[in-house]
Amino acid sequence: MSFPWAKPYEPKHPLMKWMDEKLPIPRLVYNATGPGYPVPRNLNYFWNFGVLAGAALMIQIITGIVLAMHYAANVGVAFNSVEHIMRDVNAGWFIRYAHMNGASMFFIVVYLHIFRGLYYGSYKAPREMVWLLGVVIFLLMMATAFMGYVLPWGQMSFWGAQVITGFFSAIPLVGEPVRQWLLGGFVPDNATLNRFFSLHYLLPFVILGVIILHIWALHIPGSNNPTGIEVKDEQDTVPFHPYYTAKDGFGLGVFLLVFVALTFFSPNMLGHADNYIPANSLSTPAHIVPEWYFLPFYAILKAFTFNFLWIDAKLWGVIAMFASIALLFFLPWLDSSPVKSSTYRPLYRIFFWVLVADVLLLGWCGMQPAEQPWVILSQLGAIYYFAHFLVILPIVSRIERPLPMPNSITEAVLAKHAPDAASGPAAA
Amino acid sequence: MASESELNAGIEDGVRRRDFINIAAVSFAGVGAVAVVLPLVNQMNPSADVLALSTTEIDVSAIQPGQAIKTSWRKQPVFVRNLVEKEIAEAKAVPLSDLRDPQTIDERTKPGKENWLITLGVCTHLGCVPLGAAEGENKGDFGGYFCPCHGSHYDTAARIRKGPAPTNLVVPPYEFTSDTVVTIG
Numbered sequence: 001m002s003f004p005w006a007k008p009y010e011p012k013h014p015l016m017k018w019m020d021e022k023l024p025i026p027r028l029v030y031n032a033t034g035p036g037y038p039v040p041r042n043l044n045y046f047w048n049f050g051v052l053a054g055a056a057l058m059i060q061i062i063t064g065i066v067l068a069m070h071y072a073a074n075v076g077v078a079f080n081s082v083e084h085i086m087r088d089v090n091a092g093w094f095i096r097y098a099h100m101n102g103a104s105m106f107f108i109v110v111y112l113h114i115f116r117g118l119y120y121g122s123y124k125a126p127r128e129m130v131w132l133l134g135v136v137i138f139l140l141m142m143a144t145a146f147m148g149y150v151l152p153w154g155q156m157s158f159w160g161a162q163v164i165t166g167f168f169s170a171i172p173l174v175g176e177p178v179r180q181w182l183l184g185g186f187v188p189d190n191a192t193l194n195r196f197f198s199l200h201y202l203l204p205f206v207i208l209g210v211i212i213l214h215i216w217a218l219h220i221p222g223s224n225n226p227t228g229i230e231v232k233d234e235q236d237t238v239p240f241h242p243y244y245t246a247k248d249g250f251g252l253g254v255f256l257l258v259f260v261a262l263t264f265f266s267p268n269m270l271g272h273a274d275n276y277i278p279a280n281s282l283s284t285p286a287h288i289v290p291e292w293y294f295l296p297f298y299a300i301l302k303a304f305t306f307n308f309l310w311i312d313a314k315l316w317g318v319i320a321m322f323a324s325i326a327l328l329f330f331l332p333w334l335d336s337s338p339v340k341s342s343t344y345r346p347l348y349r350i351f352f353w354v355l356v357a358d359v360l361l362l363g364w365c366g367m368q369p370a371e372q373p374w375v376i377l378s379q380l381g382a383i384y385y386f387a388h389f390l391v392i393l394p395i396v397s398r399i400e401r402p403l404p405m406p407n408s409i410t411e412a413v414l415a416k417h418a419p420d421a422a423s424g425p426a427a428a
Numbered sequence: 429m430a431s432e433s434e435l436n437a438g439i440e441d442g443v444r445r446r447d448f449i450n451i452a453a454v455s456f457a458g459v460g461a462v463a464v465v466l467p468l469v470n471q472m473n474p475s476a477d478v479l480a481l482s483t484t485e486i487d488v489s490a491i492q493p494g495q496a497i498k499t500s501w502r503k504q505p506v507f508v509r510n511l512v513e514k515e516i517a518e519a520k521a522v523p524l525s526d527l528r529d530p531q532t533i534d535e536r537t538k539p540g541k542e543n544w545l546i547t548l549g550v551c552t553h554l555g556c557v558p559l560g561a562a563e564g565e566n567k568g569d570f571g572g573y574f575c576p577c578h579g580s581h582y583d584t585a586a587r588i589r590k591g592p593a594p595t596n597l598v599v600p601p602y603e604f605t606s607d608t609v610v611t612i613g
Contacts, residue, residue, distance in 0.1 A: 287576070314592055
């Protein structure tokens with residue numbers, strides 16, 4: 001599962017030889033992230049975000065396990081146990097703020113990771129399975145983040161649980177029983193909090209398992225690169241260690257700087273003040289919004305305010321919201337262009353940036369109350385989102401005339417860095 | 429050890445005895461697995477103590493015409509509203525064909541007690557508590573209730589008129605056990 005010129009693992013020390021015969025973990029590491037794994041030589045900093053997402057997951061798991069030592073999942077004491085962590089537990093405020101902001105950092109790097117995949121066509125053959133597993137990880141992350149947000153049992157926790165489990169009541173016939181089954185009651189209550197805590201503890205390890213599959217599937221064809229041209233021979237690659245361990249290490253340092261700046265100087269910037277009010281099942285906060293990373297999808301949900309055909313507005317909203325994510329599973333087949341990188345796709349590149357702007361617009365609309373002009377903007381944004389994947393992308397990938405491409409990664413790199421780059425392909 | 433000829437007994441129709449044993453064993457294990465999954469799924473349904481909280485008594489004597497109170501049943505908010513004549517007349521004036529979930533106000537109240545509108549305070553969209561029960565809250569475009577989460581408007585019979593909610597606010601099972609006491613559930 002690597003290139004023929006990959007450096008073979010040859011343990012010298014007798015202990016390492018002994019280990020290699022019994023349990024070849026050092027061999028696995030050497031061949032996956034060491035000198036034995038050749039990687040395209042031209043990866044830019046957008047290729048840092050996979051490693052950063054892994055780092056963010058580890059931070060969440062470690063801080064989460066520690067928080068679980070002090071948290072109590074019971075509606076009578078959950079809110080106070082979080083305050084106990086904040087005020088009484090040694091360094092508890094730091095660990096909780098790190099976990100809270102760690103979730104946001106996780107989503108930031110994963111969104112940039114997805115952005116990279118979309119811009120450079122990393123979802124295309126031969127890496128479709130890598131992409132599909134990535135979408136599964138994204139869904140698991142959303143479920144985990146949602147359930148984690150419920151645990152402090154503040155107003156946003158409670159009403160978030162009420163609204164999000166309410167999605168399921170939109171299913172015809174079985175909707176309400178399904179919702180009661182999920183909640184273990186008629187409203188979010190102790191049964192709900194307990195099961196959410198149990199699942200919130202479980203799912204990160206499921207994510208870890210799918211990440212292993214994601215990396216396994218990636219290491220079969222190897223990484224994509226900014227040109228989207230597959231590796232042809234040894235001069236197109238460098239060994240992962242030390243080249244990309246160093247590059248990822250630098251990126252990790254920058255990531256940690258942003259993370260600690262957020263945690264120490266503005267820990268509640270991305271949260272909602274309402275969640276510091278204990279849950280009250282008889283009063284909904286005046287302005288209920290999800291965490292920032294769900295806002296574009298929330299805007300799509302809110303865009304449906306009228307019944308259409310024989311389906312009511314509520315079901316439309318829920319279908320559209322789930323479809324907006326499920327659509328990503330079909331992306332490798334909706335985009336039929338064999339050219340991966342946007343660098344060589346002048347038409348796709350324009351629509352790609354419009355899509356980015358559209359998602360940001362939807363995110364902005366998601367924050368706003370259900371009033372005009374936000375409703376109409378959400379509707380236009382939602383229409384464009386679906387049109388991009390279902391209409392624009394299939395058409396563009398058929399009619400587009402790609403720019404001339406270099407023959408190999410090495411040719412692209414040398415052309416870019418040659419003293420006179422006049423004859424080389426234009427750098428994006 | 430079974431000989432080759434025994435293993436292949438009856439092979440002329442393409443099915444060996446071992447195929448039958450394989451299918452039978454896997455089916456049996458499958459039935460067992462499903463039997464084990466059932467309690468694991470069912471444990472998530474509302475438990476007996478949650479189901480037991482099923483009736484609430486309310487004394488409505490203190491609610492003046494035009495006022496409403498918020499109480500709770502099965503931990504869900506309940507609105508009890510004493511409608512004034514004008515509100516009842518407004519609700520009656522709406523043709524059923526204008527309604528998303530057509531119901532008359534008589535179907536939503538008890539005979540002889542048409543002024544008492546008792547509904548769950550749970551928006552049928554995604555479950556927020558609509559405004560309009562307390563003094564001074566926004567009652568929406570139709571003078572009933574307004575859900576601020578996603579903008580559903582309900583009229584004076586708590587019927588959905590505008591916004592994403594699919595159905596009217598739910599009327600829970602209830603009866604007047606005396607002139608002023610209502611038992612919900």
